[in-house]
Structure formats: C-alpha cells, structure tokens
Amino acid sequence: MNAMVMLRTRFQRVVSRPFSYFSAEWERMPARERRWVAGLSIAIVVVALGLGVFLVFSTISEQEAADADIREALSTISKNRDEFLDAKARTAAQEARLGTEPPQLVADIEAAAREESVQIAESNERPVAAAGKRWLQHDVDIKIRGVELQSLSKFLKRIETGRRPIFCTRLSLKRRFSEADKLDAEVTAVAFERVKDGAGAVKKKTDAKDKADTKTENKVTTPGKEAL
Numbered sequence: 001m002n003a004m005v006m007l008r009t010r011f012q013r014v015v016s017r018p019f020s021y022f023s024a025e026w027e028r029m030p031a032r033e034r035r036w037v038a039g040l041s042i043a044i045v046v047v048a049l050g051l052g053v054f055l056v057f058s059t060i061s062e063q064e065a066a067d068a069d070i071r072e073a074l075s076t077i078s079k080n081r082d083e084f085l086d087a088k089a090r091t092a093a094q095e096a097r098l099g100t101e102p103p104q105l106v107a108d109i110e111a112a113a114r115e116e117s118v119q120i121a122e123s124n125e126r127p128v129a130a131a132g133k134r135w136l137q138h139d140v141d142i143k144i145r146g147v148e149l150q151s152l153s154k155f156l157k158r159i160e161t162g163r164r165p166i167f168c169t170r171l172s173l174k175r176r177f178s179e180a181d182k183l184d185a186e187v188t189a190v191a192f193e194r195v196k197d198g199a200g201a202v203k204k205k206t207d208a209k210d211k212a213d214t215k216t217e218n219k220v221t222t223p224g225k226e227a228l
Helices: 003-027 032-078 081-098 105-115 148-158 199-221
Strands: 120-123 127-129 135-147 167-175 185-195
Touching: 032 081, 032 167, 032 185, 105 120, 105 148, 135 148, 148 167, 148 185
Parallel strands: none
Antiparallel strands: 120 135, 127 135, 135 185, 167 185
16 A cells, blocks of 8 residues: 555656646746747647648548548439449350350351351461450461452351351451452451460469479589589
8 A cells, every 4th residue: 555655646746746846847937938838829729620631521521522432423323223233244154155165166167158158268377365364365367269248248147146256357348340249258256265264374384394304404414513
C-alpha cells in the first residue's frame, strides 16, 4: 500500500512540475504578452478544430460518394444480369465448341470445299502464333479460282458453321474477264487452339534439360588441366 502511495506521489510531482513551470512563467509575463500568448493559443485551437471538422466532413463526403458508386454499380449489375448470363453462356458454349484438340484447319476447309463443289487452287498455312496466354492461333491463306458468288457464300457459311469454329478474317474478290459470272477469291481463315495446362511448365523443363545436357557435353569435350 505504501508503495502505491509513493508511486502516486511521484507521478503527481512529475506531472505537476511542467505546469508549475509554465504557471510561474505566466505570472512573470507582462499583461501585454499574456494577451498575445492567449490570442495565439486561441487561434491555434480554432485552426486545429476547423481542420479537424473539415477532415471529418471530407471523409464523410468521400464515403457517401463511394457508397453511391457502389449502389449504382449494383443497380447496373441487377439490370443487366440476364444479358451478362447470356453472354457468359455463349462464351462457355464457344469455348466448348473450340475443344482442346489442335484444329485440322486445312482438312476442314477442304471438306467444306468438296461439299460445295468449290475448287481450292492454293493453300498456304502460316506458322502457329500465340493469341494471349490461353490460345494459339492457326492461320491459312487459300486461293479460289473461277467460283460463283452463291457457291462462295455457301462455302464460307459452311466453314464458319462447321463442327469446329473457323473465322474468315480477310476476303478479297476479283472478277474474271473471261467469265463474267465467276470470281477469283483470296481468303484468310483462322482457328484457335486452347493451350493445355502444364504445357508451359513442360517446355521450361525441356529447355532446362537441353541446357543442362549442353553444359555436360561441353564439360566432357573440353580438356582439363590434367589432360594438358
């Protein structure tokens, strides 16, 4: 109990010492300086209170604006929910239609050409290119000579509505002088292949293995100091 009393007394002395110092200094000040100090202190307090009130109201306004944005976003999502679900379902159906196997682009085009009695004069398949992180793009350029417009339209429709989706990204038409009702066409067809999971990891492992084998081969074929 005595220890608590002593601790309380020491704390009161420590706390009261600054107040005693400032009180003594205040008493020694002239009246004019007291007014200046009092006015300055009041001004500092008023500015601090005003700044605090401004920050509080600013925070409240920002929170209200954020809540309004959230409510508007939720309202928009609720209004367009059906369109979003339809678009999501179409995307899923398109991805399922694309499948996971590499597309047989030239074979599918030739099959469509046979069904519509269209003669493909030339086909040139381009190297496979990356289309984002999930897809590989296959392109092929085909040339058709002496085809009627109706047959060509049926051929293009059959390509784009076949078992695997193929998209015609370029179409160039020229009239034949010898046959007024026939056209020469150049078409660029595109198909996509899904990148299989783990393909990148397998490629990295293969590259690392090739580098390790190369280093090992160099180490074996390079003579050391002992051989010299």
